[in-house]
Amino acid sequence: MALAELASRLNCAEYKNWVKAGHSLLLLRAALQRFAGEQVQAFHRELVARSSARLSPSGLRCSGRCTPRGKQAYMPRGKADICGPDKCDASALLNLFNFCDHFSNIDQKKVREVIKCRNELMHSSDMKVSSSWLKEFGNHVQNLLTEFQHIPEAQMARTRIEKLLSSDWAVHVPGGDQLDGLEGEMNRSQISEIEAELIKERLHEISLLVEEQGMMSEEDLNRIQIVKDFLNGNHDLQRSLQAEMQNLEDLVQKLYGQKQSTKETQEVNDEETDEDCHLEKRKRTI
Template sequence: MCEEYLVARLNDREYASWLKAGRCLYILKDVLHNFTNEQMQGFHQALLRMNPSLREQCQQSCQSGDIKLSRACSPCLQWRSEILNHHRQPNSNLNWDNCIPSAWRTRHWELAKAYMPRGQGHVNAVDQCDPSALLNLINFCDCFASVNSYKNSSCVRELIKCRNHLMHSANQHVSDAWMIKFKLALQHFVRLFSEVRGMQLAENMITRMLAVDLSISFTDAVDYNGEELATDSVIDDVTPELITKWEADLIREMLWELRQMAEDETMDSNQLKMLDNFLQKNKDLKAMFSPELQAISTLGAGQKKI
């Protein structure tokens, strides 16, 4: 019975495109793990070398609220200043709630979280990040300027826009026209970061993912460079269980983002309603995500109910 729901979803062309686009972002995320981790380690060490006072221990177990209200201790306020100095848009609202200020001195990934979207407070390592977290880190922290220069930054921003469109697609559909834009954004990003270790393999995996027909059979396709692919160039060992995992990764990310908006009282109740309708129609996915959906619905009870 569960596979019947899956087959119906995958025979919907625009749903399959949504799923493949999301999977491409996760392939990209995985190859960016080592790169972003190494960059942030080097950045953290460089800050400590250039400003020895940053080595001083936090004096009062400062919290994110202390940073926002500028009532933190002197070492933590110095870290705050350095974070802003290296932020490409320091006048924007930084998500200090992501951070434990007292840990900036010793944990480079706690520093990285200051440049990420909200909701990263639970993240303790690079491999726990979703695609949005890493793309925003690269976009906003100037320690990536050697690759992502101001001249090239539009490339990263365009991919972030694509990711946001994908996650805010309440009916889990994207059009053929949107996929063309997405493939172009991917192509530009991959070329910009071509020297990153493992990016060539990721590019091959992305090309194969975009080529695969998830509906009935694997067919000839064209990669995002316009080159024809042979029928045996598609992804091997694509099982229903693996595809369901891909779906779960994306839906979990959507639900997490909706939860953050519900907590901030900025949730789009229509998006939640459409996601609820989608899960109601797909009993296999509903069984996995009903508790999370109900929790978000409860948080958003003060807004328009689904």
């Protein structure tokens, strides 16, 4: 059953494009995490040195053991508690490059183009993107990676992403569980893990958006229903995302309860206002 469900998903070209783009972002993140971590530590040491220099006249010294939390100011919503680049997703890492002056030597236009693509990918209503979109996305990712030619992991990622985006990923149920086009690099279990990670990130995006709004719009409900319908038809993914879906359901119920409470309070206030107006009218008549 799991293989048949995977075959059905990956034989849909637009969904397969969505997963390929998401996987490319995971490879991009993995390739740049070490570099980002080293640069953040260097930035921290620089800040410590500046602080020590300012405090030295009074005989005070920084021990150098303080935590470099300044980078958290550059994290997107929902990422402020991240402790380092090794814990960042692609969105957080790209935002670090985009907003922190320490990375100003990187072409910011290239960073923003990939951020835009990433947001379009996560906000896709049906988790599908066209082949033309995928081609443009691939160009933007490769352009960004040219900024890191001195980093071996980045150059390896360029090759892997190019190969990934041009692969077929066709699945033929009678012939076993190997995916065409990746020369044995990935099996169905690995693909399913990537799918689950991407859908988990999408659910997190929806939750953050709803929490920021403090209300549940019709569009939000449609987004949630699309994911629910998708998971109901793909039990292998549904099992691995039960906790995330339950958290989202709890949030929906909480906001719905708040909406009902607000509505009831408003109705009571309206009734009291109507009653006051009625009494005032009777007084005038008398």
